[in-house]
Amino acid sequence: MSSVEPTNATAAKKAPARIGTAKARPAGSYVERCEYCRRAPARRVVFQSMVGLLIAYRLSSVKAVLCRDCGLHEYHRKQRASLKLGWWHVGGFTVPIMLLINRIRARRITRLGPAQPLVNATRKHPDPLDPGPALVSLPLILCLTFIGIPFLLFVVLLFTT
Helix, strand or coil, X not given: CCCCCCCHHHHHHHCCCCCCCCCCCCCCCCCCCCCCCCCXXXXXXXXXXXXXXXXXXXXEEEEEEECHHHHHHHHHHHHHHHHHHCCCECCHHXXXXXXXXXXXXXXXXXXXXXXXXXXXXCCCCCCCCCCCCCHHHCHHHHHHHHXXXXXXXXXXXXXXX
């Protein structure tokens, strides 16, 4: 018996695929699902909040694939935390910048349609999170914001003179 060596064509078929050469998915075959409620459509977003600790601050963030309702819930939660507690440190003037960045990031979520369960879902998934009231309708946060800025300026002026 003679041994037959594989030709280049058959060797190429048996060779393992290289990293980074994955086949492209056909359009519409892959749908990102929300990490909280497992519904679609969803997008990857990052929301941050800042908590002031007088001379220091603490940043926290949420990095997840979220549907519109769950994304708005997380957006409102992070914005509320920054509005309530972000001003109480020396660098409190950076809070409006963070709020603006979160607002720009939230536009990706607000453009999504309502969350729908997938057609082939085999088990019951939880309902999407409640987005909660709009931030403008929270008078406590607005009062803290308008009281916090003058207080912070007062403290800065007190220690600099």
